[in-house]
Amino acid sequence: MKLKACVVGLGLLGSEYVTLLTKRPDVEVTGVADIRQARAHEVGDPIGAAVYSDYERMFHEQQPDLAVVATPDPLHAEPVLAAVAAGAPAVIQEKPMATSVEDAERMLLAAEGAGTTVFVNYANRGSALDRATYYVIQQGLLGPVVYGQARLDDHIVVPTRLWGDRTRDWVAGSSTAHFLLSHVVDFLRWVLAPAEVCEVYAISQRQVLGYTPDLYDAYLTFDSGARFRVKAEWIKHIDGLVEFALDFSGAEGYLRYIKIPGFGEIEGWRANLSAALSPADLLSHRDTLLARGIPVRALVHTPQPLPDTDTPPAACVALEALGVPSDGWRVVQSCVDAVLEETLTPASWAHYGPLPTGIDGLRQTEVVAAIVTSAAEDRVVTLGRS
Numbered sequence: 001m002k003l004k005a006c007v008v009g010l011g012l013l014g015s016e017y018v019t020l021l022t023k024r025p026d027v028e029v030t031g032v033a034d035i036r037q038a039r040a041h042e043v044g045d046p047i048g049a050a051v052y053s054d055y056e057r058m059f060h061e062q063q064p065d066l067a068v069v070a071t072p073d074p075l076h077a078e079p080v081l082a083a084v085a086a087g088a089p090a091v092i093q094e095k096p097m098a099t100s101v102e103d104a105e106r107m108l109l110a111a112e113g114a115g116t117t118v119f120v121n122y123a124n125r126g127s128a129l130d131r132a133t134y135y136v137i138q139q140g141l142l143g144p145v146v147y148g149q150a151r152l153d154d155h156i157v158v159p160t161r162l163w164g165d166r167t168r169d170w171v172a173g174s175s176t177a178h179f180l181l182s183h184v185v186d187f188l189r190w191v192l193a194p195a196e197v198c199e200v201y202a203i204s205q206r207q208v209l210g211y212t213p214d215l216y217d218a219y220l221t222f223d224s225g226a227r228f229r230v231k232a233e234w235i236k237h238i239d240g241l242v243e244f245a246l247d248f249s250g251a252e253g254y255l256r257y258i259k260i261p262g263f264g265e266i267e268g269w270r271a272n273l274s275a276a277l278s279p280a281d282l283l284s285h286r287d288t289l290l291a292r293g294i295p296v297r298a299l300v301h302t303p304q305p306l307p308d309t310d311t312p313p314a315a316c317v318a319l320e321a322l323g324v325p326s327d328g329w330r331v332v333q334s335c336v337d338a339v340l341e342e343t344l345t346p347a348s349w350a351h352y353g354p355l356p357t358g359i360d361g362l363r364q365t366e367v368v369a370a371i372v373t374s375a376a377e378d379r380v381v382t383l384g385r386s
């Protein structure tokens, strides 16, 4: 069977979706839509897709099996709702789910009512070491995770130049909370599942950009008791476009994940595991990850001795990986597989829980909205479950 796919929003991400879908032998991109007609033709004509400026018309005429929505952050809801109204059985939409809780709720309600599955592309679940992090935490190899931090920063060219003449308006409709912390919030919800964020305190600043906050810096408390500091800036004069690093303190272990390194860092992933783990268990976990295509190595090492003591420290067991290529499109590929296989856990996503859908999107949107409210009103925001 060949899936009929239609793509709305043909900018940086939407055009990459078209390339990715066109390469799959089991998908045909039959329609593309963008309000910028020249852009729509540039993307649609070479692949023989019907080109539209009106996505509603496209969905009604094309009746796709899969709708992809890659419009700017605050503009996800209407195209997703239009795809649902036209009877599309599946949608893959870009993160964040929405920039308001009201939009996310409308989308989820409509999708549930129509029986449409809405996948949200939280791309940071997809790389090998993202999945290794999920494995180590979900297997309890750090003991209960109690604290951690994540920083995801963009170079200042992102909010000042990335979208050309459109940049200022684009960025004014979003923020580092929506654009960047949506990734972090989703990643933490995923690896710490079933824990949910129950309390948020955040600050933001507006000293440089003016048309959007320069940064958000937040403390998230999970109902498991874990606390995380999560921070995202848009004013950094760094060497690369993005820097991304996370760490997790468990009661019995520690995990550091430098996903996109900055100056003085190297890309890498190290999990110092619970001392309760035997070397045989360590090798068995390593073998499980290797069998899933995640190239980690096992270490038994002796940490720095304490000063002024003759007692040698106990050996530590660890898993480690350096220089593993990232795969930002794996989640999307697995979502397409899920549509074809009519499941939320296709063979390509067998070990990592269900793929991210609308309910994850709503939870992510609630947490990001709480971050924005907390910073604006300088107060702790408590999250109840809807």
Ligand SMILES: NC(=O)c1ccc[n+]([C@@H]2O[C@H](COP(=O)([O-])OP(=O)(O)OC[C@H]3O[C@@H](n4cnc5c(N)ncnc54)[C@H](O)[C@@H]3O)[C@@H](O)[C@H]2O)c1
Binding pocket: 008, 009, 010, 011, 012, 013, 014, 033, 034, 035, 036, 039, 053, 055, 070, 071, 072, 073, 075, 094, 095, 096, 121, 122, 123, 163, 170, 179
């Ligand atoms: N998953 C990731 O890691 C990742 C990375 C970057 C961006 N994104 C997300 O992808 C989305 C798109 O980002 P982008 O950088 O491609 O933006 P973009 O501005 O380059 O592309 C968006 C496109 O949508 C079109 N558009 C706007 N309104 C429309 C409408 N009503 N009908 C049809 N087309 C319309 C615009 O003309 C534009 O071509 C954003 O939500 C962004 O946060 C995700």
